[in-house]
Amino acid sequence: MQAAVLERRGPAGLVLRDFPVPQPAEGEALIRVHAVGLNRVDLYMRDVGVGITHALPQVQGVEGAGIVAHAPPGSGLRVGQKAVLYSVAFCGRCRYCLAGDQPLCLHASIIGEHRHGTLAEYVALPARCVLPLPDDADLQAAGALMTGHLTAWRMLFGKRPLRMGETLLVVGIGGGVAVATLQLALRAGARVIVTSSSDEKIARAVAMGANAGINYGREKVAERVLQLTGGEGVDMVVDSVGEKSWADSLRSLRRGGRIVTCGATTGSNPPVELQRMFIRQLEVYGSTGGSMEEFRQLVALFAQGALSPVIDSRFPLARVNEAFGRLQRGEQFGKVLVTIP
Ligand SMILES: [Zn+2]
Numbered sequence: 402m403q404a405a406v407l408e409r410r411g412p413a414g415l416v417l418r419d420f421p422v423p424q425p426a427e428g429e430a431l432i433r434v435h436a437v438g439l440n441r442v443d444l445y446m447r448d449v450g451v452g453i454t455h456a457l458p459q460v461q462g463v464e465g466a467g468i469v470a471h472a473p474p475g476s477g478l479r480v481g482q483k484a485v486l487y488s489v490a491f492c493g494r495c496r497y498c499l500a501g502d503q504p505l506c507l508h509a510s511i512i513g514e515h516r517h518g519t520l521a522e523y524v525a526l527p528a529r530c531v532l533p534l535p536d537d538a539d540l541q542a543a544g545a546l547m548t549g550h551l552t553a554w555r556m557l558f559g560k561r562p563l564r565m566g567e568t569l570l571v572v573g574i575g576g577g578v579a580v581a582t583l584q585l586a587l588r589a590g591a592r593v594i595v596t597s598s599s600d601e602k603i604a605r606a607v608a609m610g611a612n613a614g615i616n617y618g619r620e621k622v623a624e625r626v627l628q629l630t631g632g633e634g635v636d637m638v639v640d641s642v643g644e645k646s647w648a649d650s651l652r653s654l655r656r657g658g659r660i661v662t663c664g665a666t667t668g669s670n671p672p673v674e675l676q677r678m679f680i681r682q683l684e685v686y687g688s689t690g691g692s693m694e695e696f697r698q699l700v701a702l703f704a705q706g707a708l709s710p711v712i713d714s715r716f717p718l719a720r721v722n723e724a725f726g727r728l729q730r731g732e733q734f735g736k737v738l739v740t741i742p
Pocket of ligand 1: 491492493494495496497498499505506507508509
């Protein structure tokens, strides 16, 4: 089969070539992949990969949707059925899995990170990680659903759920997670302020329903947030940017407000400002991915036609390196998609 295979670190190390079709192990399904959303973690895997246990060569791609090509007996899956993949092959036995908290699984293996991924004609993974879709589902949109929207879902509705009427600040609109966060927060009845260095991206977010945008290239974010919230600050900040934005994110919060982080693109050690945190009783917590149950809820909303990822651009598998380039330059608004027709 054709596959985007990481042979060595760095942009030149991602090679489109023939690769053996994976042989599903006991309990695993085989999926004919149709569409794959790209994510920043794909760039990290390609160029750095530190801290992730795996061996090269490896097929990249951490999310996707396609058609069931092999269904293990008793799985409830049917060959020929459309399906979307839950990227984390969780063990199902550890204390976190048993508590329904699969993103914390002690033995998790993520496709495209610890095992062969979706940027290929076929991928194998445990049948419990395959969620069927209705026959009329858009497989391309489904291929870009998991990483951005599930991450956003858990951040917004997981630990400290966003409430109707609350004000949310989304730092750095444009990336897949930030755009998904905007979509879900608006659906939940929140007021949303976004930041970007691009007026064009702010305009797109406002056209989608964001209530205000702040260009951090020329405006002081925290000052502007206070103006927009009557001097009070926002209830919640979603920040995946890290060091560069952190001080503004802390200063944009109302008393008792909360920041949730799911990434640290610009560095992971900003000043903590303990004094500000305890005096104003702020909360900071982390999030990554989402549970199987959160994914089921998200997929149900998608299957009803109530939600669909914003697709920035589509590239066939043969042009996978161009797709990585677009993501790396940060030009996208929404998801960069690779299709495998
Ligand atoms: Zn587990």
